[in-house]
Amino acid sequence: MGGRPDGDALNWSELTSAALLGTDHVHAQTSPHATDDSPQSLASGLAQAQAQAITSPPMQLLHQAALIRGYQRAGQVAPSAPHLPPTAALPENLPRVSPRAALALRTVLEGDGLLRDCLDEWLTLTLQHQRCAPEELIPPLLDVGRQHSRLRSAIRQAIGQRGLWLAQQNESWAYATLTIDAQIQTIVQQWEHSPSIARQTLFAELRERDPSQARTLLQATWKAESAEQRSKFIAGMRVRLSSDDEVFLEAALDDRSYSVRLSSAQLLARLPQSQLVQRMIARVTPYLQREGKRGLRITLPSSYDPTWARDGIDETPSEKRKKGGERAYWLEQMLRLVPTQHWQTDWQIDIAMLLKQVQASEWREMLSAALLDAARHSADVALIEALLPSLGVEGVDYDDALAALPAARVDALAVQILGQRDATIEHASAALETLKAHRNPWSLVLTERFLSLLQRDVRRNRPNHAAFWEARSALKGFALFMDSALAERTTSGWEGMPEEAWGFWSSGINDMSQVLQFRRDMQEAFAE
């Protein structure tokens, strides 16, 4: 307690010391007395306590304690603050979200897993409508950003000036405090002192912002990295890849590690003007010969040329591949690294013809796989789509192919699949999972078709098999991307379902319904 000087503080601390020891052990004379500073009332009170029929030392001590403390309490004064408060936050540039939207955010943040995932969309809506988050929810938002770096950029914007001000006061929110340039500077500073694993994250962050500076930094510590780390860094260069990266990647083709060489070659294959691509085209051309106007004859290389190794062409296939033969393996690797536009533009072969030739060939499987890989690297959407039907629906290749297509195409594909006779929702699961992985909203048509099929599948009450379990647990994840205009569809039309089927599906459908309705309400809250 501050403010009051010494006299009574001394009295109080004398009393406390006496009390600590106990009146049996302390001489009566050390009991406190009024000082010159004390006002009349306290002085007389203390004197009275001394003189009165206070029958015992403990009673006297307690009496004095009660008097002095009561006096101090009644006269308490606030001390001066040690420092000035920090500089005030700047005013916001954007208005706050509506109360209803604020309530939606609270629901999302306080919710269990089900609605928590709607945070992405809430942030997107906030930014789209040019609003900012309510102040009291800034701390939990900042906490979310600590764990989820993907959301950081959106969170930074949504919390506005107040959020920037607040983040500066907490080390664990430092990520939110820096401008782009300052962020770059921080990364550069941290680079040298960070272990490899931390550098991967730094590299990824810097590559987004300033790809060439990222490359420069990497160059500085490149030699000290392990093969595994080097390989990962190369993979990281996929982000904002450009012809500026060619020199570095070309040099990496001389790396000791096969996976580094292969990764570098794959990246160079994405740069149609690169030396590697030119070399590869020259290399592969002898084995593919034009026949007639639009025909194609494919031969295999007779022997392995060691100079190929540098460009990522391996000599010995794995056990599994041996049945295709080594020679086919070599050609395949070459084909993977040639941009598919080359066949279409330079050679004037149209896709249909190319595919026909491939299907007719005895190495059609190998060729299809190679072309698909090449098509992914070249972002050749038309070719990928053309190749899709020949791929099995299960399988990494199929998923990779879908991942390379634009969202609208995947959506249309899913609609098509679901429109086929005897289609069930599992048939489209790869496409739907791709949309989900890339966080792409579904079209209205897709949503409508999916929900119809779902109802039909449930009504058919077929015995549960593994795919149904997966489908059921996927529903709430899909609900994050469905078109919320159809939220009503999830609550009606379930009457008269067979009991067994409903017992199995109901929790998944209820979750889906809850998410979709919440999203719709949330979107409406912003539209107000």
Add this chain to the structure above:
Amino acid sequence: MSDAPKWTTEQVLALAPDAGSAKSGRELGSPRKWLRLQTRVDLIWGECQGSAKDPYRTIVDLNEPAFACTCPSRKFPCKHALGLLLNWVQQANGFKAASPPDWVTSWQEGRTKRAQAKAERTEKQREAGPDLDASAAQAKRAAARTAKVNDGVQELERWLHDLIRGGLAQAATREHKSWDSMAARLIDAQAPGLATMVAEMAGLHATGEGWQSHLLERLARLHLLIEGYKRLETLAPETQADIRTLIGWTQDKEALIQQPGLPDMWQVLGQRVSDDSDVQARAPLRVQRTWLLGQHSQRHALLLSFAVGAQTFDVVLGVGSAIDAELVFYPSNYPLRGMIKTRTHTTTLGALNGHATLNAALTAYGQARAKHPWLTQFPMLLNDITPVQSGAQRYLVDQQHCMVELQHGFAGMWPLLAMSGSHPVTIFGEWDGDALLPLTVWAEDRMVTL
């Protein structure tokens, strides 16, 4: 609908008895959950399909507010009532104007009848005079209790003096048991207030620096109470009331509610629920403390509500609202604790007139302490105050650059800082003599409970 009060979403949710109800209430705040939404004058009603065959029927009278619902939930207000009210607040035009159906009018009539019957009963009681037989038994019980308390107090005095003789250092080395047994003895003596005071001192020696000072202060406080009790009849009635309350006597609520109350527009400034284990019952007892400030009288009031286990509190008041009500105060030299006698309608808070500086607030505290030396929690409404966090220190700074510390247990520092941004705000909190516990903050046009 001219006087229909303007509610906010936060106010509605503040009425929820627990977090689960608030969440469920929010879910039911969408018109799609309701089969029917209608209104007339200050009544709103609707039907909501639940898991039962027939939809639940929910009514809210916007005046007090008063709630009714056919669902089986024991919570009050139930999630349907909250949802209905949320709908009203967010989209009033979703309600169709209509004549109330039978089930609404019969509820209204029932309420009016009950209120009338209660008034008649009270009148009759007043006319009939006291029940003499009951009074005699009561007097006998009271005398018995007084005798027990006297014994208990005597023993407590001896115990206290022994403690001071031996010294606080020695007392700190004692086992918990020795404090507990004194507390138990006081419970047997029907002095539960004294028992709590003793029990709360038991662990003080372990609280770190300055414990000696805190312990001595509490012991002195206990001593003052004992001395006061020994001279009880010589003291003023209000002081007697304070002493008796502290020792553990409860006030006769029936008698109290007959007293004239103070009518005012009472602003609900803050609310806090604490889990106090009832020393007597050893059941988990929750205490809800609601702080009010009369807009015209500028009197503070504290309403206490109790709930055991999973019960919900009986008084429904949301922070940020103001109620037009008549309050009776428990007698005291510094009357704070009150009870609602009558209540008409609820509205939103008006202007908040708090202390302009910390020293003004502390002066008010000092004056209160002078009247009631045992005062523990003091309400403080502070205008133009800035929260600051500097390392481990957390405090509030006023326009004169004076400061007070915040209590250790305060868990809402980040939201408080976020609301302030180092700009001055208005805060309401509880002052314990050393530090403040903020409960509510107002910044610009928004209010947040902490």
